[in-house]
Amino acid sequence: MSGNDAVVEGAIRAGVDCYFGYPITPQNEIIAGMAARLLPLGRVFLQSESELAAISMVHGAAAAGKRAMTTSSSPGVSLMQEGISYLAGSRLPAVIVNIQRGGPGLGNIAPAQGDYFQATRGGGNGDYRTIVLAPDSAQEMLDFTFQAFDLADQYRSPVIVLSDGRLGQMMEPVELRDPPARKRVEKPWALTGAKGRDAFFVCSLRLPVPELAEHNRVLDKVFREIERREPRAEAYRTDDARLVFTAYGACARLCREAVDLLRDEGLKAGLLRPITLWPFPHKKLLASLKKAKTLVVTELSYGQMLEDVRLAVEGRVPIEFLGYAGGEAPSIKELVALGRKLLKKSNRKKASKGKRR
Amino acid sequence: MPKTKTRGSKKKSVAQPPSAVKKTGKTVKKHPAVEATREILLAGSGGQGLILAGKMLAQAAVAEGFNATYIPSYGAEVRGGTAHCHIKVGHRPIGSPIVEDATIIVVMNEPSYRAFTPLLRKGSTLVVNSSLVPTVGKHPGVKVIELDLTEIASKMGSMRSANMLVFGLCAGLLGIEDRKLLSGLLTDTLGKKNPALLGTNLQILAKGVDLGEEAAASK
Amino acid sequence: MIAKEKKVFARSPVLTPKITHYCPGCGHGVVHRLVAEAIEHYGIRERTICVAPVGCSVLIYKYIDVDMSEAAHGRAPAVATGIKRARPDLFVMTYQGDGDLAAIGTAEIIHAANRGENISVIFVNNAVYGMTGGQMAPTTILGQKTTTTPTGRSENEGPPIKVCEMLGTMDAPSYIARVTVDKPAAVRKAKQAIITAFGRQLDNKGFSLVEILSPCPTYWRLPPVKAVKRIEEWMVHTFPLGVYKDKEAANA
Numbered sequence: 001m002s003g004n005d006a007v008v009e010g011a012i013r014a015g016v017d018c019y020f021g022y023p024i025t026p027q028n029e030i031i032a033g034m035a036a037r038l039l040p041l042g043r044v045f046l047q048s049e050s051e052l053a054a055i056s057m058v059h060g061a062a063a064a065g066k067r068a069m070t071t072s073s074s075p076g077v078s079l080m081q082e083g084i085s086y087l088a089g090s091r092l093p094a095v096i097v098n099i100q101r102g103g104p105g106l107g108n109i110a111p112a113q114g115d116y117f118q119a120t121r122g123g124g125n126g127d128y129r130t131i132v133l134a135p136d137s138a139q140e141m142l143d144f145t146f147q148a149f150d151l152a153d154q155y156r157s158p159v160i161v162l163s164d165g166r167l168g169q170m171m172e173p174v175e176l177r178d179p180p181a182r183k184r185v186e187k188p189w190a191l192t193g194a195k196g197r198d199a200f201f202v203c204s205l206r207l208p209v210p211e212l213a214e215h216n217r218v219l220d221k222v223f224r225e226i227e228r229r230e231p232r233a234e235a236y237r238t239d240d241a242r243l244v245f246t247a248y249g250a251c252a253r254l255c256r257e258a259v260d261l262l263r264d265e266g267l268k269a270g271l272l273r274p275i276t277l278w279p280f281p282h283k284k285l286l287a288s289l290k291k292a293k294t295l296v297v298t299e300l301s302y303g304q305m306l307e308d309v310r311l312a313v314e315g316r317v318p319i320e321f322l323g324y325a326g327g328e329a330p331s332i333k334e335l336v337a338l339g340r341k342l343l344k345k346s347n348r349k350k351a352s353k354g355k356r357r
Numbered sequence: 358m359p360k361t362k363t364r365g366s367k368k369k370s371v372a373q374p375p376s377a378v379k380k381t382g383k384t385v386k387k388h389p390a391v392e393a394t395r396e397i398l399l400a401g402s403g404g405q406g407l408i409l410a411g412k413m414l415a416q417a418a419v420a421e422g423f424n425a426t427y428i429p430s431y432g433a434e435v436r437g438g439t440a441h442c443h444i445k446v447g448h449r450p451i452g453s454p455i456v457e458d459a460t461i462i463v464v465m466n467e468p469s470y471r472a473f474t475p476l477l478r479k480g481s482t483l484v485v486n487s488s489l490v491p492t493v494g495k496h497p498g499v500k501v502i503e504l505d506l507t508e509i510a511s512k513m514g515s516m517r518s519a520n521m522l523v524f525g526l527c528a529g530l531l532g533i534e535d536r537k538l539l540s541g542l543l544t545d546t547l548g549k550k551n552p553a554l555l556g557t558n559l560q561i562l563a564k565g566v567d568l569g570e571e572a573a574a575s576k
Numbered sequence: 577m578i579a580k581e582k583k584v585f586a587r588s589p590v591l592t593p594k595i596t597h598y599c600p601g602c603g604h605g606v607v608h609r610l611v612a613e614a615i616e617h618y619g620i621r622e623r624t625i626c627v628a629p630v631g632c633s634v635l636i637y638k639y640i641d642v643d644m645s646e647a648a649h650g651r652a653p654a655v656a657t658g659i660k661r662a663r664p665d666l667f668v669m670t671y672q673g674d675g676d677l678a679a680i681g682t683a684e685i686i687h688a689a690n691r692g693e694n695i696s697v698i699f700v701n702n703a704v705y706g707m708t709g710g711q712m713a714p715t716t717i718l719g720q721k722t723t724t725t726p727t728g729r730s731e732n733e734g735p736p737i738k739v740c741e742m743l744g745t746m747d748a749p750s751y752i753a754r755v756t757v758d759k760p761a762a763v764r765k766a767k768q769a770i771i772t773a774f775g776r777q778l779d780n781k782g783f784s785l786v787e788i789l790s791p792c793p794t795y796w797r798l799p800p801v802k803a804v805k806r807i808e809e810w811m812v813h814t815f816p817l818g819v820y821k822d823k824e825a826a827n828a
Contacts, residue, residue, distance in 0.1 A: 018662050044661045048654065049687035052737035056684070060658020063645045064625070064666070068658065082648050090646060170454045171412065171427040173419045191643040191659065193623035193666055201637040203628075203646035257452025331457050 001143040001174040003167040007071065007097055008033035010145030013178050016095075017066035018044035020057035024076045025109040026165035027099035031071065049075040055083025055096070060334065064090040065190025067149050069095035071234040073165070074103050074115050077123075084158050085124025088219070089204025091189075093152035097145060097161040099168040100300075102326045110327020111165035111250060116304035119162045126204075127216055129223050131159045131230060132277040134248040138172050141337045143179040150182040151230070155222055156189075158239065162277060164300065166250040166329070226279055233281035234273040237263065238288035241270025243343050244317075246285065246309055247298045248274050250329065258335035267343045277305065282312040289317050293346040298322040298330055373450030396456040400473050401465025401486070403440040406520030411442035412544055413524050414531075418446040420542070421533050426454035439468055444529060461530055463523050464490060465506065482530060482572070486519070502572050512563065514557040521558050522565040528571015536566060552561055587620045588612040592641045599706075601674045601800025603790025604632060606757045607700055607766075608639050611671065614770040615635050615642065618778060622813050625659050627652040628672040629681075631673040650681025653688035656695045667777060669696040678714040678737045685739070685785075692748030692782035696773045697737060699785055702792040703811065710795035715739075717814050723793070736814060744820030750781040752821035756789035758807040769819075781824065789815055 001009070007030050011019070019038055031047065038045040044061065048054040054070045061068035066110055072080060077098045087094050100115050102108040109131040119132045129150050133144040141163060148159040191200055206212035234252075237259055238244055245255035253275040262269035272288040274281050289295065293316045297306050302323040309319065320342065379413055379564040397414065399407040408429045415427035429442040443456045459477055463484040470490045477499035487493075487503040506526075510519035521543065528539055540559050548555050590612035600602045615621050624642040628634050630649035633657040639642040647655040652670035660668040666798055677685050677699050688695065705711040711724040714737045729736070740754045753772050755766040766788055773784035789811050793803035819825075 018658065020658065046657070046661060049683050052648075052651060053654040053657075053687065055682050056647060056654035057658035057661070059647070059651075060627070060645065060655035060660075061657070061662040062658075064659045064662040066662040068662070083651070086646065166428065169428050171415060172425065172451070172454075191625050191645055191666075192663070193625065194641065194643050195622035199637075199643050200640050201628075201644040201646070203637070203644070205634060205646055253450075253452040255452070256450060261447060283425065304778050329453070329455070331455075332453055333457060 001138055002029060002030035002169060002171045003135070003138045003163060004169070005033055006101065006138040006141035006174050007123065007161070007163075007168075008037055009174070009176060010142035011095070011149075012041075013142075014038050014146040014149040015043065015067055016028060016043070016069050016149070018058070018061035019070065020046050020048050020054040020061070021070050022048050022051050022054050022076060023209055024073045026101060026168050027071050027073045027097070029168070030097065030099070051079035052082060055080040055087075058094045058096075059087055059090070059092060060185055061088065063090070064192050065192065066188040067093075067153075069097070071097040071099065073099045073101045073109075074112070075101075075106060077115060077118070081118070084130065085122070085126050085128065086204055087121070087158040088124070088128035088130065089126060090202050091219075092158070092202065093149075094154055094158045095145065095148040095152055095161065097163065100162065100164040102187045108327055109165060111167075111300065111329065112191060112325060112327060113164060113251065113300035114304070114325065115162065116299070116301060118158050120280070120308070121171040126262070128219060129226070129278055130157060131146040131155070131160050131226060131279075133159065134275060134277050135161065135163055135167060136249050136252045138167070138170065138174045139287065141167060142174055142176075146179050146181070150184075153185045153187070154182060155226060157222065158225075162204065162249070164250050172251045189292035195228075225331075230276055231281040231284060232275035233278045233284035234271075234275060235284065235288045236271040236273065238270030238272055238292075240268055240291050241288070242268045242291055242293050242346055243270070243296065243339055244288055244292045244294075245269065245271045245296045245298065245335070245339075246274070246305075247271070248277060248305060251298050253302060254330055254332055254335060255296075257332050258339055261332065261336045262339045262343070265340070267340060269339050269343065274305070279306075280308040280312065286310045286316075289313070292317050294318055294342045295318060296320045296322065296342070298335070299330055300324050300326075384488045394445055394449060394451060395460040395531060396458060397444040397446070397461045397463075397531075398441060398456045398459050398473055398476060399444070399463045399523060399527070400439060400441035400469035402468075405465050406517065407463070407465060407523065408440055408442050409546070410520040410524040410527075411444050413546060414527050415444045415446070417528055417533050417542055418444075418531070420538055421535065423447060424449065424451055428454040434435055439466075439472065441469065441473070461527060463527065465519070465523075466490065480508070483521075484526060489573065500572070500575075504568065509564065510561055513561050515554055515561065518554070518558050518561045521562045522568070525562040525565020525567075526569040526572070529566040529571075530573050531569075534566065534570065536563065539566065583662045588616045590615045590641055592639055594637070594638045596815070597635060598632065599792075599794045601791060601793035601803055602632075602790070603702060603757050603792070604647045604700060606763060607698065607788050607790060608636060610667075610757075610763070611698060612640055612771050613767060614774050617771055618667075618774060620667045620774075620778070623665065624669065625663075627656045627659070627668070627670040629672040629676040630671065631676050633671055633673055633700065634707070636671050649674050650679070652676065652681065652682055653684040653693070653695065653697065657688055657691075657693050660693065661666075664694070667696075667774070669698060669774070669777075672700070673706070674699070674701045674713045674715040676702065678739050682714075682737075686743070689743045689749045689783050689785065690746050692750070694777050694780060696777045696781050697783075697785040698770065699787040700790050700791045701787050701815065703736070704792050704795040706744050706792055706795055715815070717811065721797075732735075738815065740785070740815075740820040743785060746821075749783040749785065749821050750776040750823045751784040751819075753785075753819045754787040754789065754815060754817050756807050756812070756817060758789070758791070758804045776824070790819075
C-alpha cells in the first residue's frame with residue numbers, strides 16, 4: 001500500500017465525516033481514494049474550487065461538530081494557511097495532510113521537506129501553533145492520520161500530518177489496524193442550531209482588546225499543555241551512540257538504514273527521529289546525546305529543523321548539517337561515509353587525547 | 358572494516374534492530390539470493406506496463422515474507438514518456454526506496470538503457486529488451502541477458518503482456534519461485550480486468566519465471 | 577367603546593435586543609430585520625446557522641439570535657457548504673457584502689452557485705467598502721468617487737460586476753433576484769424575495785441568492801434621505817431590479 005493510500009485508510013478508520021480537497025501532485029491518490037471510499041459510505045466528499053475553499057469547507061464542517069479533513073501539497077497548503085489560522089483562532093479541530101514537494105513557488109513535484117517552518121511556526125497570521133506529526137513509513141501515514149483526529153478533538157486545534165512525495169508514492173507493507181485511540185471527546189460548542197440554549201458564534205474575531213488578549217492567553221495555555229504532554233520521538237540505537245543522526249520523515253528512514261550499516265562495521269551510530277515536529281522533542285533529543293560526540297542533522301531543506309535542533313542542544317555537541325532540496329536526497333552511501341568519517345575522527349581524537357573545546 | 362574498540366564498549370546496545378520476523382507471525386525465509394537488500398529497477402516507455410510489473414514484484418516479495426518497497430517514477434506526462442520504478446527487497450528495514458546500486462536492471466527501450474546503466478555495479482544483472490535496444494555496450498562484471506521480450510510475449514499471444522514476462526523473470530532471478538503465489542497474484546490483479554487474456558498472461562508469466570531461473574543459474 | 581388595538585408591527589423575536597452600531601441611514605439594519613422575519617416566518621430559528629462575512633456586517637452575530645460561524649474574507653459560501661454538507665438538516669445561510677462576495681470571494685460564490693449548493697445567500701450591495709473606509713468595491717458604479725477612485729471609477733478599473741446577471745446564466749441555481757430597500761413597497765418586495773429564497777433551501781431546491789441594493793450614506797458622502805433616493809436615481813440603472821433565475825417558475 002502506498003503512503004497516500006494509507007492516509008485514506010487511516011482517515012476512514014478514524015471516522016472522518018467530511019473530506020474536502022483540491023487536486024495537486026503528489027497527493028492525488030488521496031483525493032481519489034477519499035472519493036472512492038467516502039461516497040459509498042454516505043459520508044461527505046467534495047472536490048472544491050481551490051485550496052482556499054477546501055480549508056473553509058473543512059472549517060464549516062468542523063464548526064458543525066464533524067470530523068473534517070483536507071489534504072494537499074506544499075503550494076496548496078500555502079493557500080490553506082488563511083483557513084488554518086481561522087481554525088486555530090476559532091478553536092476548531094481539523095486534520096490537514098501535507099505531502100510536501102519541492103519549492104519555493106511551484107517548484108517541482110519531487111519530495112522535499114521545505115515546509116517545516118510553515119508547519120511548526122503556525123504558518124498563517126497570528127500567534128498560534130499546530131501539532132505537527134511526521135510519519136516515516138506508510139504504516140505511520142495510516143497511524144498518524146488516525147491519531148491526528150483524536151489530537152485535534154482533544155485540543156480543539158488543527159493538526160498537521162507533514163509527509164512528503166516519497167512517502168506518499170512509496171509502497172510498502174501496511175498492517176490495516178486501528179492504532180491506539182484516545183477517548184472521543186464531546187463537542188458541546190458545535191453549531192447545531194440554537195435549540196434550548198443561547199446562540200453560539202464560532203469565531204476568531206474578538207474586537208475588544210481585553211477579549212482577544214484573554215483568548216490568546218487561553219490558546220497559549222493549550223499550547224503549553226501540548227508542549228508538556230505531546231512531544232514524541234523515536235530513539236534508535238542511541239544508548240551508546242557516539243554519533244547521532246537527527247532527521248524526520250523520509251530522511252529518517254535513510255538515516256536508520258545508515259545506522260544499521262555503520263553498526264555492522266562496529267561503529268556506534270544512532271538515530272533520534274522527531275515524530276512530533278511541534279512540539280519539538282527537545283528533552284528526548286538531549287537524552288539521546290549522552291555519549292554522543294557529534295550530531296548529524298539531515299533534512300530535505302537547507303536547514304529548517306536544524307534551528308530547533310540547535311535550540312535544543314544549546315551547543316553541547318557539535319552539529320554537522322546535510323541539507324538537500326529540489327527533490328534531491330542523501331544516498332545511504334553518503335550518510336554511511338559521513339558517519340564513518342566523523343566516528344573515526346572522534347576515535348582518533350580520543351586516542352591522541354585531543355581536547356575538544 | 359576495522360572494528361572500533363572503545364573503553365565503554367562493555368555495555369551492549371539496548372536498542373536492537375527490528376527482528377526479521379514479520380508482524381504477521383510469518384517467519385522470513387532465508388534465501389541466499391536475497392541475503393542483502395536487492396535493488397531492482399524496471400524502465401521502459403509509458404504504456405509498457407512496467408509500473409504494474411514492479412508493483413506486483415514487490416507484492417510477491419512481501420507475500421514471500423520479505424520486506425519490500427516500491428516507488429514509481431511520477432512525471433508531468435501521462436503517456437509516452439519514460440516510466441520506471443524502483444523495487445527493493447530484503448530482510449532488513451528498507452530506508453531508501455531508491456535504487457543506488459542495482460542488483461537487477463530491466464530496460465525495455467533505448468532511452469532507458471542510456472538513462473539507467475550507470476547504476477550497474479559489479480555483480481549486477483542487466484536485462485535488455487533486444488529488439489528495442491539495438492546496441493548494447495560493454496558492461497564488465499555485469500551479467501547481461503539479452504532477450505527479445507516483446508517478441509516472446511507477442512509469439513505467446515499478447516505483445517502487451519511483455520510486462521508479465523518481466524515480472525516472472527525478475528521473480529525467477531530473485532529466487533521467488535512459488536509459482537502458485539505468482540500466478541495467484543496475477544489472477545487477483547488482472548483476472549477481472551481482462552479475463553480473456555488471463556490464460557495467456559499466466560503462460561507468459563510462467564515463461565518469465567523459467568527464463569529468470571535459467572538466467573540465475575547461468576554464469 | 578374603544579376598538580381593540582390591532583398590532584401591525586413588532587420586533588422579530590429572532591432579533592436580539594442589541595442597539596445597532598451601523599451608521600445612520602445604513603441599509604444593513606433593514607436587511608437584518610427582513611432576514612430575522614423570514615427566519616421567523618418559517619419557524620427555523622433553532623436550526624439556522626448563519627455565516628457572517630468580513631466587512632461591516634461581520635457584526636451580524638450581535639443582532640440575529642441564531643447560531644453563527646465566522647468565515648475568512650470571501651469564503652462564506654465555502655464555510656456554508658461545509659456546514660450544509662455536514663448537516664443537511666440545518667438551514668444554512670450566508671450574509672455577505674459586495675467586497676466579500678464579488679471581489680475576494682468570487683470563486684467561492686460562483687462555485688457554490690454552480691454546484692447548486694443548497695444554501696441561501698443574502699448579498700448586500702452598497703457599491704463601496706464600508707468597514708475599511710470607503711474604497712472602491714467591485715460593484716462601484718462608473719463615475720462613483722471613492723478613496724481609491726478619487727476622480728470616479730473609470731476604464732482604469734473597468735465597469736462594475738453584475739452578480740445576478742452572471743449567476744443567472746448558470747443551470748444549477750434555483751432562485752436569483754435583485755431587490756432594494758429604498759421605499760416601504762420595495763422593502764416588502766425584498767422580504768418576499770428573501771422568503772422565496774429561504775423556501776427554496778427548505779424544499780431542497782438548491783442555491784438561492786438575493787442581492788439587495790442598499791444605501792451607504794457615509795461613503796456615498798450623502799445625508800441618509802438623499803442616499804436612499806440615489807438608489808433609484810443612480811444605482812438601479814446599473815443594477816436593474818428583478819428575478820434573474822427562477823427554476824420553479826420556469827418548471828411550472
